Amino acid sequence: MQFVDLNSSTRLIREKLDARIANIIDSGQFILGPDVHELESQLSQYVGVKHCITCANGTDALMMALMAIDISPGDVIFCTAFSFFASAEIIPLLGAIPWFVDVDEGTFNLSPNKLKQAIEACRESNIGPPKAVVVADIFGLVADYESIKQICEEEDISLIEDAAQSFGASTQSQKACSFANIATTSFFPAKPLGCFGDGGALFTDDQEIADRLRSIRVHGKGQNKYDNVRIGMNSRLDTIQAGILLEKLTLIDEERRKRNANAQIFRNELTACFQFQNIPDESETAMAAFAILMEPGKRKAVEDRLHQHQIPSQRYYPMPLNKCPPMRKYPSDGCYTAESISQSIICIPVHAYLSEKEIDKIIVCLNNS
Numbered sequence: 534m535q536f537v538d539l540n541s542s543t544r545l546i547r548e549k550l551d552a553r554i555a556n557i558i559d560s561g562q563f564i565l566g567p568d569v570h571e572l573e574s575q576l577s578q579y580v581g582v583k584h585c586i587t588c589a590n591g592t593d594a595l596m597m598a599l600m601a602i603d604i605s606p607g608d609v610i611f612c613t614a615f616s617f618f619a620s621a622e623i624i625p626l627l628g629a630i631p632w633f634v635d636v637d638e639g640t641f642n643l644s645p646n647k648l649k650q651a652i653e654a655c656r657e658s659n660i661g662p663p664k665a666v667v668v669a670d671i672f673g674l675v676a677d678y679e680s681i682k683q684i685c686e687e688e689d690i691s692l693i694e695d696a697a698q699s700f701g702a703s704t705q706s707q708k709a710c711s712f713a714n715i716a717t718t719s720f721f722p723a724k725p726l727g728c729f730g731d732g733g734a735l736f737t738d739d740q741e742i743a744d745r746l747r748s749i750r751v752h753g754k755g756q757n758k759y760d761n762v763r764i765g766m767n768s769r770l771d772t773i774q775a776g777i778l779l780e781k782l783t784l785i786d787e788e789r790r791k792r793n794a795n796a797q798i799f800r801n802e803l804t805a806c807f808q809f810q811n812i813p814d815e816s817e818t819a820m821a822a823f824a825i826l827m828e829p830g831k832r833k834a835v836e837d838r839l840h841q842h843q844i845p846s847q848r849y850y851p852m853p854l855n856k857c858p859p860m861r862k863y864p865s866d867g868c869y870t871a872e873s874i875s876q877s878i879i880c881i882p883v884h885a886y887l888s889e890k891e892i893d894k895i896i897v898c899l900n901n902s
């Protein structure tokens with residue numbers, strides 16, 4: 534059994550992928566070729582946002598988002614304590630100060646109340662001026678942007694949505710990647726929309742930010758590549774990856790539906806020993822990962838039993854970000870919910886190509902552990 538099954542999805546579109554790649558090879562337009570522009574236009578339509586700017590990976594996308602809003606050294610950027618390291622990593626990389634905010638115990642997403650408290654604590658301290666918040670949509674569930682947006686407006690700070698796990702998700706029919714001043718996503722192969730290497734994208738409705746991002750992605754270019762008007766980076770999506778993504782895009786809605794159907798079976802069949810992420814009624818998660826929570830003392834035994842039956846599992850995430858060694862020196866509100874989740878969580882396979890037999894095997898194994 535695989536944790537994520539990329540081969541089955543490739544098999545469904547193999548001929549189209551081969552034809553796309555062959556065309557790109559023949560065209561010789563490997564950097565910012567026509568497939569990149571076609572993809573950006575399709576992605577912005579899919580998400581319902583005016584501008585899509587593709588880039589080299591999801592981490593660069595976050596970095597570029599902060600560069601586009603002119604974050605300076607010493608600025609405070611709030612971020613989710615329960616996420617993948619990259620969500621916070623780019624903050625000190627720019628000389629800014631990450632301030633870790635705890636999450637909601639049901640959704641595992643950033644708690645708006647805790648954000649409000651953190652901003653107030655920041656303003657009362659002399660740590661630095663509060664400038665922005667990076668909010669991750671954990672496991673594919675869109676965060677509570679209604680509340681978060683209101684706080685950002687009241688406090689006059691920028692909002693960045695890290696939708697690396699939530700491409701395709703929605704809440705009240707509004708798609709992930711459309712909730713913030715700038716949204717970012719990742720096309721790492723195992724994400725809800727994955728390519729055959731690294732890739733990423735940014736989304737914004739703001740024309741000026743979009744122009745700035747297109748400049749940042751090519752060495753801060755002005756009129757052309759050799760007219761450098763700001764410090765940028767080299768962060769483009771390869772044309773071949775864009776071609777692959779255009780074909781993969783035809784599969785993601787069906788794959789998401791299947792992952793959600795599999796998750797529903799687990800929710801119905803697993804015993805009360807396990808708890809799950811709370812998905813609000815108005816939300817459709819991208820179900821990038823299916824998490825189960827249990828007594829911390831039981832986790833090792835559950836993992837061992839899964840392992841004995843060749844069922845893969847992952848500890849997403851084994852530690853809240855404020856407890857990761859390079860982050861310990863930065864401010865946080867304690868992040869006790871994130872810590873408690875990280876001690877009781879594992880993620881199990883939920884991919885779209887799990888067979889009924891495999892799903893049964895996982896359920897029997899967990900219910901007997």
Ligand SMILES: *Cc1c(COP(=O)(O)O)cnc(C)c1O
Nearest residue numbers: 590591592617619669697719721
């Ligand atoms: C995967 C991921 C990233 C980073 O994306 P890469 O393309 O691997 O650089 C950032 N944030 C979150 C929440 C992720 O899951």
